[in-house]
Amino acid sequence: MFQIKPAKLYLTIVSAVAITSALLAFKTGSTDAKHALKPLDTVKSSLKKPEDNRFTKTILSNDLNEPIELSLAPDGRVFFVERAGNFYVYNPATKKTSLIYKFPVKAVDKYLNGMLGMTIDPDFASNNYLYFFYTASAGNQYKQHISRFKISKTSVLDLKSEKVIIEVPIDLEVSAHTGGSMAWDKDKNLFISTGDNTVPFESQGYAPIDRRPNRVNYTAERSAGNTNDLRGKILRIHPEADGSYTIPEGNLFPKGTEKTRPEIYVMGCRNPYRISVDAATGYLYWGEVGPDAGTDAAQGVRGYDEFNQAKKAGNYGWPYVIGNNIPYKEFDFATKAVGASFDLNGTENNSPYNTGLQKLPAAQKPLVAYPYNKSEEYPFLGEGGRCAMSGPVYHYDPAIKATGKMPEYYDKALFVYDWMRNWIFAMRLDENQNYKSMEPFMESNGDFRRPMDIEVGPDGSLYILEYGSVYGIDNVDARLVRIDFNGGNRAPFAKIATNDTIGLAPYKVSFASKSYDNDTGDKLSYQWTFEGGKVGSTAENPEHTFKKNGIYKVLLKVTDQSGKFSTTSKVIKVGNTMPQVAINTSSNSTFFFPKASAFSYNVVVKDREDKVISPARLKVSMNYIAKVASTQALIGHQEISPTYNFGKSLIAKSDCKACHQVNAKSVGPSFMQVAKRYATNKSAVTVLSKKIIAGGGGVWGEHSMSAHPQLSRDDASEMVKYILSLTATAANPALPKQGSTTLNKHLTTRDQGRYVFTASYTDNGGAITPLTKKETILLRPAKVQAEDADLLNNVQRSETYLGSIHNGSYFVFKNIDLKNISRLTYNYASAQHNGTIEVHIDSAEGLLISTVDFSTTGDWKKYVDLNAQIKNPGGRHDLYFVVKKASKPNNDLISIDWINFAQ
Structure with missing residues (x-):
């Protein structure tokens, strides 16, 4: 929420902070059949969409640090890189990940440059060539290198073999888009994506076309709109054996054309972060990370992200065009005067920083464009922060014998994804390769952790690099995963249920298997291991008596008749019992009333093992929540949801955590930092809620926060109130075991809010481990x-x-x-x-x-x-x-x- 936008994933991710959840609920609502959410058309119309539970996700490598791009070798090895320069290989034979080499890259602060991408040569099986896109330094000069290396079959990188194929200039002081993806076509041409390398913040989320003196880094007219510059482009070259390259026929400008670069295949890009090429058609696909404006303004329209397709070389308009070919207007950054709209059929680049042609090619339309708000054309894409990326086109190959390959249903589907919204969609094109329809992939069980790169392996499975929850930090949930499809028999799901898990020896426990199998009619067998590592029962619902004190991990293995199985466990604690905590009150224990009143209480604690109840182990507090997360509120003695606070629940449902943490800084400040800075500012709620909705920057550094026009003023205010409450020193004052506390914090909110009275006791542990019991009384308005x-x-x-x-x-x-x-x-x-x-x-x-x-x-x-x-x-x-x-x-x-x- 505050200062998001890791430089638009400056290198990577875009738009920050606003809604969505860790997976969105995909909803239809369009009456336009052209854009309706519907099953993919397939080669065989009889093919049905596979059930989500037929896909499984296997974690191949865990706890990565900013994984960026991957590539799969024909022998099954998975190569991938991290932004800081680490180059890894996952070996399917050993099922282990090894660090091959750490490149000495220039990774500026947390947001850009460094190792940007990698790919393998189309003839890798014979030449063992790898290509890396990284920021290299020579003294004080920095450039982006696309370098070729040779690697052995045992994954040893030959550092002396480096050939710098091509260099891309970079203004390193600009914390902005650098692209970095690479892909190949069937003619062994290499496509390279580059960002516009332009400061976007002072353009307020609109076109960065500042033509004032000494503003070279603030205009994309010098890069994306410049026919003589390699930035803001997708290049196409043909690497040669000696490390040089030639120019394929059909690029945007013929070789020798004055004021142009012949390497340019696509121009007019802002940050084409992930690209792919359809091996069958040769068509190029990419996700365009768009600008940040949340609403239309005099100088132009709101920001859009795009999924793009190039059937041939072309200009895609940036910084003159956005979305579905909507032109910006001429804008004088000195006088703020707004001029005419740019010409879609051939904009003139009149910037003093332009070194290329003045007259540009006509702007091409995207396949799909969507804003922060819910799109009228594609409502199922959700709303909030955006970061469009394009993955591979899948081609079903019946010759592949691997059992986990993607099904024929997805034949010719283009997999597109959004880092910020955390989803993957399968897009279907018509017979002319134009957009036809799309639908969510693994909607119910994807559990995606912000997909960063997707590739189809030689085994037909999908391989995904997942960046992890928060941008700019070392996420524990960053990982490499493989998604397999099971069209046949599936393993059962093991599940244990017990009435209790804590008791004293001898402790008799009744276990129940709540296991199930998605394949109707499968017969299941059971193996229970209670203690000692030996199978203790093969019954479905056994009983077992634990005769000695200890902590036991009970295992259940469930197997179907074909031998497929799954396991689960349950911890049983023997040697202690849970304390008993009771809150007695002569006051009403459901309601608080319009006037201030006293809540009288007496907390009674009993524990079977503790001879003396220690006052130090008893915690009593009363907290007031001004606005709750649900209108159907909890009442009485019960545990309180961690997102019961309304503002906290809104943040939990949003993508705020992509760029903010509670206590630690990432791309944006921590919520605690924000709370401390605005602790004495009486206008903080108004000021910050406006900034959340409208976007802005300049307070916490150069990185701006995206606009969030989908949020209401009330919701944004509740989010701010929760953040500001983090530094409230008296939020949960310690109370004595018995006494009275005054209920008066509701007087300004009247019929809203809840008082939460909590008493918890942690015992001495008995013969094993301490146990804590908590009781809560929740008081609601009368x-x-x-x-x-x-x-x-x-x-x-x-x-x-x-x-x-x-x-x-x-x-x-x-x-x-x-x-x-x-x-x-x-x-x-x-x-x-x-x-x-x-x-x-x-x-x-x-x-x-x-x-x-x-x-x-x-x-x-x-x-x-x-x-x-x-x-x-x-x-x-x-x-x-x-x-x-x-x-x-x-x-x-x-x-x-x-x-x-x-x-």
């Missing part, structure tokens, strides 16, 4: 919104009320304490009926504790208050609110807005 009911029967829930309530309909609020409650107030409307509201406990026919008659209000929009007496039956109960009217007509009797529980 004025309860009817739509927050826990259970409905023949009642409709809207966002603000309950309606369509008929004779016999009821709704339920669970686990309610009526201590000190004497009356209810209903806020209701009824267009034309009279009736009765009854309150029963524990069932719709349970003890009647309240009844009141209601009269018509004359209009559904006219809400009035209705008072009713209620009796306290003692203890906690589920309250059933039952509406009755015996005589007909007796449908649509009443709608209820809220209910107030009064003392």
